[in-house]
Amino acid sequence: MQKINRNVVLALLSLTSLVFLLFQLCYYKFYLSQKNGAAFSKVRGSQSGQDSTRWHVVRKFLGLISSHNIPVYLIDPLILGLVDKDIEQIRSSPDGPSPECKYFCAPRDFTTFALLDKTWKHDVGLFRTAEKMGFQWLKIINKDPRLDGMDDLSGMEIPLHYIFKLASHAIHLVVFYERSGNFLWHGPLRLKQHMDRKFVPFRKLHFGRYPGAYEKPELLLVSIDDLKVQIPKNPSSFLEEMSHSRFLECRYREARAFFQLYPDDASVDAVEFRKKAKSLLHLAALTLNNLGVKFWLSSGTCLGWYRQCNVIPHSKDVDLGIFIRDYKADIIPAFQKAGLPLKHKFGKVEDSLELSFQGEDDVKLDIFFFYEEDDHIWNGGTQAKSGKKFKYLFPKFTLCWTEFVELKVHVPCETLQYVEANYGPEWKVPVKTWDWKSSPSNVQDNGVWPIDEWDNVIQIY
């Protein structure tokens, strides 16, 4: 009797656990497919339904926006990645029917499109139609950074992102704005208090964690998976650009506070110097961008951007940084061709390289080359008369875009650490006398160049 009981209990338990297990599996699959379908694609049983949902949602969305004459283009990194593999074929047959749904059916939660703000009229009709088509939509607005500046302006908030949701798929529409400096900008995605935090898994969006800066893309109309859509002409370079597109605004509020404490120099000399520094920076940026050499604002120019959003009028030169791995021998001839003769060259590619070019009337362009070590980055300095070497140490940093004197340029993302390393904790206080050999707080003696190398490592013109 007891034995039977035990068996029965066991059998019953097994049965319930079996049922439970099945239930759990189903739930688990459902839950995961909802959460991150892509990552757990192995548990996809019959996914074709899901796949075509995505395609249908994209098709509906494209229909919606074309019925309102809104030109959008595809910037979804996942799809562009797939497209890029077959780009030749897609380019050559812009109208060919595709045998299978290869791109828009790929598993993902979102499809991302871009919209250039100035190309549409903020027509509310779009959202009415969207609702009629069954879309739920969310608009994310925030303040307009183009109004940020030394003047305290406040305008209406501008739309930065739209999300259109239908069934299990969502369309993320990123609004791009033109900025002075001839580039496109998109804003960060920040939810306001009353917003539905569960509308879509925001964390998985490809755009919106940070604001971003992009070149104006050339577009190409293609037909993929039987849908006509605009894509960046060169998807791979777009994807590359996307991977480091993070944008920093200048800190205008702090800059205003700075000018409250230390009124700006409005003398004729200051105005003149700023004008020259601006045109020199524009020329340098043009030259380096043409060579494809990545550079950033360094030293005094970087401090000027960070502290006062402008060129420091008493700084007397323009300073740029370049990673030594990006060094090209063409740099010197290119600058000379642009009308900037080499003034001096210190160090060599292997060690402490520094170039200086002569701009218009005494305004000098200094280019420091940065050497990366495991836990820090440094650049070198050389004293011409003694052959003494110096080393300036910086904590590791990455590069971000910013807008400065109507130019899209790089600055270290970790600007505060960078500036503090260079100028110490008192960087907020303007200093008019500056000795590059002793004033920086990150300077170290680095020995002396061997005399026989002087001809090479100390060249003054």
Place this chain on the structure above:
Amino acid sequence: MEEWKPNPPVKPHKKRSWYLAWKYKLMNQRALRKLCQTGAVLFLLVTVIVNIKLILDTRRAAYEEEEESAQDYDDEMLNVEVPRHPVNKKVLDVEVYSSRSKVYVAVDGTTVLEDEAREQGRGIHVIVLNQATGHVMAKRVFDTYSPHEDEAMVLFLNMVARGRILIFTIKDEGSFHLKETAKNVLKSLGSQVAPFLSWRDMWTFVGKKGGEVYGEKHAKSPALSTWGDPVLLKTEVHLTSVEDAECHWPDTELNRRRKRFCSKVEGYGSVCSCKDPTPIEFNPDPLKDNKVFDVPVAVIAGNRPNYLYRMLRSLLSAQGVNPQMITVFIDGYYEEPMDVVELFGLSGIQHTPISIKNARVSQHYKASLTATFNLFPDAKFAVVLEEDLDISVDFFSFLSQSIHLLEEDESLYCISAWNDQGYEHTAEDPSLLYRVETMPGLGWVLRKSLYKDELEPKWPTPEKLWDWDMWMRMPEQRKGRECIIPDISRSYHFGIVGLNMNGYFHEAYFKKHKFNTVPNVQLKNVESLRKDNYETEIHRLLGEAEVLDHSKNPCEDSFVPDTEGRVYVMFIRMEQEADFTTWSQLAKCLHIWDLDVRGNHKGLWRLFRKKNHFLVVGVPASPYSSKKPSSVTPIYMEPPAKEEGAVAVPAVAAAEQT
């Protein structure tokens, strides 16, 4: 389990037998039984594991979500308290005070008007409240001690919608020029005292337009030299429902804007009329080949919402306007101008005022221009307008036909829609353009490169109390460049209150200005406005011009013969480039702008008299002096006596920023 079979029906019986067979089998195969048991235990284990994993996953996902909302995607201003709407009250307590030196109005304990400034705010103060919300919709003061102000008050009261709550109170004196018409209007609102209001009486009144009276108090002045005793009126006003306070326009996007506007402000007349509201969208004809469609338009505004309303109406009615390119820049955080901007669906930007007086205007201009080029980084030009201008129907057509000159001719400083000397009696030809050495402003086009490379970096700083336009006219900025202007202005300056403006000044210098109302004017010979072509053109003109009789008085009408369509020239004395003695006298007697020198080109002025083109050449300073026949003696006119000159100086200062 065996005992568990009290009534064995067919099915359980079958089952039972199946069970027994199975049990029997198992009994006989211990190994198999063991296996089954182990299997069951394994199942259990797997279930448990799956369960635990599920719980962990769910928790992780939930945690991630929390973290996400906490960190990356939250707006920084998470802790901003949402302002609570006041509980809908049905009754408002209204307090109104009237006295010689102070007036105030309090609604539910909140002071909505308080004026105890000396030498200011004399007359009848009027406040309009929304009958449903109790919000202040308009605040006005009419100095009915002075003439014509009562007419303005009648106009205003007529524009207020029926059902609104009106509050009146007098400060100092409000009856001297309060005429019968105005008294009747007040009477029709329910006031019993208004028809008998007299010198230095104090008076307060609260009533609903076209409805009940909530209270009225009056204190008579006992004698000419004294004022009536202060009066304080305390009363209650019953609010109506929001539904009753609104019009029932068809539900369109436009009407939603209208509704928002009309529930907030009063005094805009038919735009809020329930029956037949005036349109707020104008759809003027587009321009063919519009070269200025993508040029941003900056409207510089202060706190004159009624002006702004009139200005935007005319701007949006101009052919070829592109509302998307219009930005209104408001100097200060004033609500009503912003409401006007939103009514028209335009974008508005508010600017924290910096500095005072002229410097404040100048800083506002700088901020607005900088922002304009930031908002439209592609733009090569910007159109700059002010809130007290009417805009011609062919304003954009005029610019579209001439803007290429600004792009190509380096010797140009601006294109302006305003001719300083273009009065009713001195301007004639809508298709004619001039080059002038002065910068007229009042509706003009600015080149981005000029602003970014030259003006912005050295714009006057806030502590310099300079007028932006005077600064722009200085030789350091203008550098000898010229502006293109039309003979007949494409803008009209209607503002009579302003920083440097008053009624008398406006009457004398602006009221009679000619304003083009003809659409689609085809400009004549635009190419001749280029630097060198213009000289050829002037020489041709002077060549064909008839020399007037220099023995006559140029101020007399008979100086110019009674002809039409002829070209006449006169020569005045002008010793050097800056000698404008005779010109100023001539300008004065011709009743044109004489406060400073405007509209000249190398010592030559061009205008019309009796529909004849009338040229004035300054001899010998002007290079065109060579055209003077040797027999003609240039006319010299005496400057006025010294003391008159002294009076003129402040007038010039006042005229500068207009």
